[in-house]
Amino acid sequence: MKFATEAIHSSYDCDEHNRALMPPIYQNSMFAMHEIGEQVPYRYSRLSNPTRKVLEDTVAALEHGAAGFAFASGMAGIDAVWRTFLRPGDTIVAVADIYGGAYDLLTEVYAQWGVNVVFADLAEPHNLDHILAAQTVKMLWLETPSNPLLRLVDIEALAAKAKAAGVLVGIDNTFATPYLQNPLDMGCDIVFHSATKYLCGHSDVLMGVVVVKDAKLAKPLQTMMVNTGGVAGPMDCALVLRGIKTLAVRMKQHLENAAELARRLEAHPAVAKVFYPGLPSHEHHGLAKKQMRGFGGVVSVYLKNDSKAAANSVIKNMKLVKMAASLGGVESLVNHSFSQSHSGMSPEVKAGLGIKEGLLRFSAGIEDIEDIWADISHALDTTL
Ligand SMILES: Cc1ncc(COP(=O)(O)O)c(C=O)c1O
Incomplete structure (x- = not known):
């Protein structure tokens, strides 16, 4: 099968x-x-x-x-x-x-x-x-x-x-x-x-x-x-x-939305760097193509304004995309890894791994991409 x-x-x-x-x-x-x-x-x-x-x-x-x-x-x-x-x-x-x-x-x-x-x-x-x-x-x-x-x-x-x-x-x-x-x-x-x-x-x-x-x-x-x-x-x-x-149909939509989100984020003036294995700019894009059958539903970014205040401004100004600790659900989410999932690490370990204050991790849900993008892009604008 x-x-x-x-x-x-x-x-x-x-x-x-x-x-x-x-x-x-x-x-x-x-x-x-x-x-x-x-x-x-x-x-x-x-x-x-x-x-x-x-x-x-x-x-x-x-x-x-x-x-x-x-x-x-x-x-x-x-x-x-x-x-x-x-x-x-x-x-x-x-x-x-x-x-x-x-x-x-x-x-x-x-x-x-x-x-x-x-x-x-x-x-x-x-x-x-x-x-x-x-x-x-x-x-x-x-x-x-x-x-x-x-x-x-x-x-x-x-x-x-x-x-x-x-x-x-x-x-x-x-x-x-x-x-x-x-x-x-x-x-x-x-x-x-x-x-x-x-x-x-x-x-x-x-x-x-x-x-x-x-x-x-x-x-x-x-x-x-x-x-x-x-x-x-x-x-x-x-x-x-x-x-x-429904894993297969959900994953198809997560992948499609994440890929589009990654492309649009790369072009946004508030974003310094986008991390998504499907982007040719990703350091392991070649390995991802060899090893995976698609590139996943998670996209992370470094904000140009690398600060907790800027990250918080994005989070506070989104209505659809909520800040939450998890990922992989049908709803789009954002996570501030520095203070959430990786808060147990020392500042030195976080720095070594690149977990910055201005890092945001998006879990692309399966909503319409235009609604997701309208929410995220408007919130990113507040950091400019
Ligand atoms: C990659 C990864 N492994 C393990 C876990 C732990 O799983 P749980 O929260 O279900 O205990 C998480 C949770 O965020 C995760 O993202």
């Missing part, structure tokens, strides 16, 4: 559910047993739940993996992966421009528990060679395109180097979604999504989904999930399943 069909039809058989055309919401914690020791498919929803199972299997199918696991938030999913495969004394190498919350989890929790955390600029894949030569690494954690500057890393090249050194490779595929990129086909072992974003698509659920390539990795992750219990609830799973059914 092609992607759009698989997103609607995979992993659910209505004959197994009283011909209910949509996966029923098994809003219950327990499943009855008729006798001691009876082998039943479901016993207790922390272990497994039929609605969650359809969602987990659907995302696993879209990511070409062996098994999926749905957690109560993206961060719960990332934590489950790292806790399953890392021990005190192990080293994790993560891309330097990792999502702010994942950065905080590594520095404020994992480093305290004795995990050696190395952040690396992996734009040049050979940078990984030096790290692997200098120390034993347990896990490589990638994120591409990254948040908020949409930098890319070469998944295939980095995964090949990591595999040669026996390093497990995980990747945050939230920004690309399986519609644009399937990292397990490029050599990664584990792919992660904050399903809160595009998979859900309607800004009404928090969820993380992890998919493993090899069934061997599923067992320890399942053990961690069951024992720590940060699982996604049935209602949330049903909402994300509904979202996934």
Whole structure:
């Protein structure tokens, strides 16, 4: 099946559910047993739940993996992966421009528990060679395109180097979604999504989904999930399943709007620089064309007036485009990464990554582009 069909039809058989055309919401914690020791498919929803199972299997199918696991938030999913495969004394190498919350989890929790955390600029894949030569690494954690500057890393090249050194490779595929990129086909072992974003698509659920390539990795992750219990609830799973059914059409419109927004922003006098992998001016445009099937729905800009006041003026003067912490929903949003998603980073780390006060990240929704542009361009004018 092609992607759009698989997103609607995979992993659910209505004959197994009283011909209910949509996966029923098994809003219950327990499943009855008729006798001691009876082998039943479901016993207790922390272990497994039929609605969650359809969602987990659907995302696993879209990511070409062996098994999926749905957690109560993206961060719960990332934590489950790292806790399953890392021990005190192990080293994790993560891309330097990792999502702010994942950065905080590594520095404020994992480093305290004795995990050696190395952040690396992996734009040049050979940078990984030096790290692997200098120390034993347990896990490589990638994120591409990254948040908020949409930098890319070469998944295939980095995964090949990591595999040669026996390093497990995980990747945050939230920004690309399986519609644009399937990292397990490029050599990664584990792919992660904050399903809160595009998979859900309607800004009404928090969820993380992890998919493993090899069934061997599923067992320890399942053990961690069951024992720590940060699982996604049935209602949330049903909402994300509904979202996934329209993922392909939504992504088409996100992409179209983001590309047009990026072109118009480049020509606006208040904008110093536009970051969008689809623009020929983007530093990784060539890699994006090779590695992705489209360029995503997020566009970031540096304002010419690089100040919090200017960023605030844009935010305050938009009516349609609201400031919010997330992205990937049908509505266009703006984020001030400096004070929102990346606020946990020190000023030095932010400066090194290019997270400036005058940086704004737009999540292009699926509204009419003329309305989006009228709102944004008028607000940008206030900074001139
Ligand atoms: C790239 C990326 N990864 C992970 C997360 C964390 O996901 P959640 O907020 O669902 O816990 C986010 C949330 O913004 C994100 O943007």
